[in-house]
Amino acid sequence: MSQAPEASGLAIGIDIGGTKVAGGLVDAEGRVVRRARRDTPHRSTRPSVVEDTIVDVVEELLASLDQEAVVAVGIGAAGFVATDRATVVFAPHLSWRGEPLRDRLAERIDAPLFVDNDANAAAHAEWRFGAAREESHLVMITLGTGIGGAILVHGEVVRGRFGIAGEFGHMQVVPGGHRCECGNRGCWEQYASGNALVREARTLLVAASPMANDLSIRVGGDASLLTGPLVTEAAREGDQTAVELLTEIGTWLGVGIANIAAALDPGIFVIGGGVSAAGELLLGAARDTYRRQLTGRGYRPEARIVAAELGNEAGLIGAADLARQGATGS
Amino acid sequence: MSQAPEASGLAIGIDIGGTKVAGGLVDAEGRVVRRARRDTPHRSTRPSVVEDTIVDVVEELLASLDQEAVVAVGIGAAGFVATDRATVVFAPHLSWRGEPLRDRLAERIDAPLFVDNDANAAAHAEWRFGAAREESHLVMITLGTGIGGAILVHGEVVRGRFGIAGEFGHMQVVPGGHRCECGNRGCWEQYASGNALVREARTLLVAASPMANDLSIRVGGDASLLTGPLVTEAAREGDQTAVELLTEIGTWLGVGIANIAAALDPGIFVIGGGVSAAGELLLGAARDTYRRQLTGRGYRPEARIVAAELGNEAGLIGAADLARQGATGS
Numbered sequence: 001m002s003q004a005p006e007a008s009g010l011a012i013g014i015d016i017g018g019t020k021v022a023g024g025l026v027d028a029e030g031r032v033v034r035r036a037r038r039d040t041p042h043r044s045t046r047p048s049v050v051e052d053t054i055v056d057v058v059e060e061l062l063a064s065l066d067q068e069a070v071v072a073v074g075i076g077a078a079g080f081v082a083t084d085r086a087t088v089v090f091a092p093h094l095s096w097r098g099e100p101l102r103d104r105l106a107e108r109i110d111a112p113l114f115v116d117n118d119a120n121a122a123a124h125a126e127w128r129f130g131a132a133r134e135e136s137h138l139v140m141i142t143l144g145t146g147i148g149g150a151i152l153v154h155g156e157v158v159r160g161r162f163g164i165a166g167e168f169g170h171m172q173v174v175p176g177g178h179r180c181e182c183g184n185r186g187c188w189e190q191y192a193s194g195n196a197l198v199r200e201a202r203t204l205l206v207a208a209s210p211m212a213n214d215l216s217i218r219v220g221g222d223a224s225l226l227t228g229p230l231v232t233e234a235a236r237e238g239d240q241t242a243v244e245l246l247t248e249i250g251t252w253l254g255v256g257i258a259n260i261a262a263a264l265d266p267g268i269f270v271i272g273g274g275v276s277a278a279g280e281l282l283l284g285a286a287r288d289t290y291r292r293q294l295t296g297r298g299y300r301p302e303a304r305i306v307a308a309e310l311g312n313e314a315g316l317i318g319a320a321d322l323a324r325q326g327a328t329g330s
Numbered sequence: 331m332s333q334a335p336e337a338s339g340l341a342i343g344i345d346i347g348g349t350k351v352a353g354g355l356v357d358a359e360g361r362v363v364r365r366a367r368r369d370t371p372h373r374s375t376r377p378s379v380v381e382d383t384i385v386d387v388v389e390e391l392l393a394s395l396d397q398e399a400v401v402a403v404g405i406g407a408a409g410f411v412a413t414d415r416a417t418v419v420f421a422p423h424l425s426w427r428g429e430p431l432r433d434r435l436a437e438r439i440d441a442p443l444f445v446d447n448d449a450n451a452a453a454h455a456e457w458r459f460g461a462a463r464e465e466s467h468l469v470m471i472t473l474g475t476g477i478g479g480a481i482l483v484h485g486e487v488v489r490g491r492f493g494i495a496g497e498f499g500h501m502q503v504v505p506g507g508h509r510c511e512c513g514n515r516g517c518w519e520q521y522a523s524g525n526a527l528v529r530e531a532r533t534l535l536v537a538a539s540p541m542a543n544d545l546s547i548r549v550g551g552d553a554s555l556l557t558g559p560l561v562t563e564a565a566r567e568g569d570q571t572a573v574e575l576l577t578e579i580g581t582w583l584g585v586g587i588a589n590i591a592a593a594l595d596p597g598i599f600v601i602g603g604g605v606s607a608a609g610e611l612l613l614g615a616a617r618d619t620y621r622r623q624l625t626g627r628g629y630r631p632e633a634r635i636v637a638a639e640l641g642n643e644a645g646l647i648g649a650a651d652l653a654r655q656g657a658t659g660s
Contacts, residue, residue, distance in 0.1 A: 090626040090629035097629055168592065170592045173502070173505070259501040262499075262501050263479070263497065263501060263594070265490025265494040265496075265497075293502065295497060295510075295513075295517070296512060297513070
């Protein structure tokens with residue numbers, strides 16, 4: 001069956017994280033039919049460089065299409081997005097400050113554009129197509145460079161008064177703790193993110209701890225080569241130090257989840273983002289701590305803690321689907 | 331103008347806190363036209379003793395009426411109330427555990443009954459009649475024996491999946507910190523409540539700290555006689571130690587508010603409960619800390635932090651008005 005250009009049914013989703021820009025052509029059932037990706041420009045570069053990267057990814061995806069148009073382009077950005085879904089107010093890991101991202105991109109991309117927080121996008125995707133289908137009260141936690149978060153009630157993103165709700169990663173869990181990119185100390189994301197995992201692993205290597213022998217061998221003694229996926233791989237292969245490092249991240253994850261449960265009382269927590277690839281190594285520790293720390297435990301129903309089903313693509317799938325919804329009303 | 335019994339326009343509100351049961355006859359404009367109060371039975375007593383106290387207060391208020399009936403009775407309880415608005419799931423400071431409070435009271439009180447969390451009730455009252463009129467996104471913090479909390483979005487109480495949202499007092503702010511009645515350690519209410527204020531003041535007295543000379547004189551050297559209002563009075567009269575104690579409570583209040591702002595991004599925080607009688611001594615310190623600690627500060631709109639306008643009566647006014655709304659649909 002041939003289709004009019006505007007009826008391809010495809011939307012583009014772009015997920016801008018602290019380290020990568022991932023794009024995809026997404027159909028109405030949430031399937032990614034084509035992909036493109038770039039490294040995220042360093043936060044010290046001008047905002048326009050990030051915009052160039054986004055346009056580049058969109059053009060690559062459009063070039064793969066034969067005559068068809070896309071119904072909309074959705075951007076999921078690791079930053080505070082205003083309720084207008086056009087302006088990035090602040091991005092701890094990127095160079096945007098009050099950036100009119102939608103207007104800037106609209107000059108260069110010819111399709112309806114919607115900007116959203118990346119975790120809002122991921123939460124929408126998991127609710128629509130993934131681990132939280134038919135759940136009325138969902139909290140999404142994305143563990144990547146930092147921690148993203150989102151709240152969905154009856155399928156609607158809870159945005160707060162100014163659009164910035166769900167920034168759980170910047171709740172303080174340790175008074176006077178580690179310094180965070182956001183300027184504060186002791187933020188949750190300094191204890192339960194990919195950055196935290198790598199920081200702790202590198203500390204052991206730099207100190208030449210005998211605990212870190214196995215990890216050290218994996219990177220030829222060069223601590224700067226350590227990454228989160230490498231620690232996860234070592235843990236999977238039985239390295240006890242790597243297991244301990246992931247357990248510690250999972251424990252802090254559980255502390256924060258218990259705090260969010262006290263405040264928001266959701267029915268389910270969906271854990272996504274790159275670090276969640278560690279699976280039960282991480283989630284097991286998180287669940288144990290959550291159960292030990294939840295206020296009123298034993299006397300109240302408890303939210304489930306589950307892994308995201310859409311993996312690292314939740315953000316781009318959700319950004320595409322939210323944009324489709326914004327452009328077509330369905 | 332004469333009225334039919336059922337059209338008195340009055341509802342009864344009962345606020346059950348950790349130390350007192352306060353009741354009032356409340357008209358449709360939120361005015362309290364008559365009051366009654368009792369001490370809260372100790373948490374070690376049977377749940378039925380608290381019910382006796384509630385029935386007692388309701389009967390005293392009804393006895394003051396001449397022929398008229400009330401449209402509804404609302405109970406605001408310092409505990410986790412299920413979404414059925416009938417069952418108290420858990421109460422850290424009271425003896426209720428899965429208590430079917432509405433059904434038990436319905437056997438003894440002949441009027442439509444609604445049970446709500448006390449902070450939800452206070453938030454509703456402040457939104458309808460007090461400090462947060464016309465605000466779309468409100469967070470209420472009540473500082474009493476512990477910390478109560480509530481979330482209102484567009485005038486609706488956000489209850490969460492199981493009815494227990496808004497229990498901010500049991501978010502952990504200090505890992506391994508003070509033990510809380512809820513069973514955990516380091517809960518916010520162990521640092522920013524009336525209990526925290528009294529604990530810290532008594533510690534100084536018991537240690538015979540020279541810092542506590544003035545406070546000690548006020549209670550004849552008997553630390554057990556120290557109360558929150560007494561510390562507030564000393565601070566008002568210029569005692570520097572009392573000022574420091576209240577500033578510390580205010581500082582922790584600001585820490586928690588910044589955390590809640592990161593998660594929920596409200597437009598206004600309303601601070602109520604007995605301890606809020608300390609006014610700017612408390613709120614000044616809270617605002618300073620909040621501004622220093624808010625993630626993205628300087629790059630985002632900030633919620634206001636204001637004192638409740640309805641004082642200690644917000645809970646009973648809100649409980650009455652929520653019950654009226656439940657019974658009459660208006």
